[in-house]
Amino acid sequence: MTKLDFLYGLRDALRALPREDIERYVEYYSEMIDDRVEDGMTESDAISELGSIEEIAARILGDTAPQPSAREVKEPKKEPKEEKRLTSAGTVLLIVLGFPLWFPLLVAAFSVLISLVAVLFSLVITLWAVEVSLWGCAIGGLVSGAVAFVIPNISAGLMLVGIALFCTGLSVFGFYGCKAATKGAAWLVAKAALAIKSIFVHREVA
Amino acid sequence: MDIQLKRGLLDICVLAAIKNEDSYGYKIIKDVKPYVDISESTLYPILRRLEAAELLTVRTAEHNGRLRKYYRITEAGKARIAAFKEEWQELLMIYGFITKEESDDKA
Known part of the structure; x- marks a missing residue:
């Protein structure tokens, strides 16, 4: 039997295996024959020393028999990984090419968000300004009322003190209102920030 | 020799x-044969196993106008030999235990 006959027979006997594995075995046994010949053996002696093709094939198939299941488990794991890598490469390409489109959109979305936050906080600031002016009215009314009693202009003094008391009362209510509004605004902004962050974090994970 | 024992020894050899x-x-x-019986079909899975365990690396080089695979030991492979030498001490103790039982039986 020549080396070519042997390798052809081996290839045929191993045809149940994946192509890659067959090539490995053929290369291996081809190298073994060549090395024996180089060592001084004749080709047919080298081949007969390896044993019969049937024995070798039975042994290989016996060795690899438990593996196919392991290989089947492994391969599906590999494939999604490669797919994912491909899609992520495609995503990167899309992101790069779409830059002129998505960047202005992103900036616009961001500025809209910023302006919404600004509007919210200006409302809160306005409320506080009203509150502070109510305090001012209360204090100013009391002081000017006291002055009016001293002058004496009783009716003006009564009116001023009345307004001052009214403002004090309102400011007490107003204070709780302002506090609630500030808390509400802060909560809303924090919630929105979390929501936006979760969008980006989620995308990174996926 | 017991197949399981031989299998473990062959990896080290x-x-x-x-x-x-x-x-x-x-x-x-050729190097291993004088000590433990080894054939081509036995060597192949051992080489694949050792390569998968990263105890050796394989490279293909040209030799006399054909390709030949050369195997090089890794640091992990050297560590495996060192570990075997230590295991050998344990084996000697086990051997001592086994032979002690025998001499007790005789006595």
Whole structure:
């Protein structure tokens, strides 16, 4: 039997295996024959020393028999990984090419968000300004009322003190209102920030 | 020799055959054969197993106008030999235990 006959027979006997594995075995046994010949053996002696093709094939198939299941488990794991890598490469390409489109959109979305936050906080600031002016009215009314009693202009003094008391009362209510509004605004902004962050974090994970 | 025992020893023997310099399949067989019986079909799965465990690396080089695979031991492979030497001490103790039982039986 020549080396070519042997390798052809081996290839045929191993045809149940994946192509890659067959090539490995053929290369291996081809190298073994060549090395024996180089060592001084004749080709047919080298081949007969390896044993019969049937024995070798039975042994290989016996060795690899438990593996196919392991290989089947492994391969599906590999494939999604490669797919994912491909899609992520495609995503990167899309992101790069779409830059002129998505960047202005992103900036616009961001500025809209910023302006919404600004509007919210200006409302809160306005409320506080009203509150502070109510305090001012209360204090100013009391002081000017006291002055009016001293002058004496009783009716003006009564009116001023009345307004001052009214403002004090309102400011007490107003204070709780302002506090609630500030808390509400802060909560809303924090919630929105979390929501936006979760969008980006989620995308990174996926 | 017991097949399981021989199998474990052969892995170490193959590593020992490439311990000092890179070697190729046929030379490994020639070096190991005087000590433990080894054939081509036995060597192949051992080489694949050792390569998968990263105890050796494989490179293909040209030799006399054809390709030949050379096997080189890794640091992990050297560590495996060192670990075997330590395991040997345990084996000797086990051997002592086994032979002690025998002498007790006789007595």
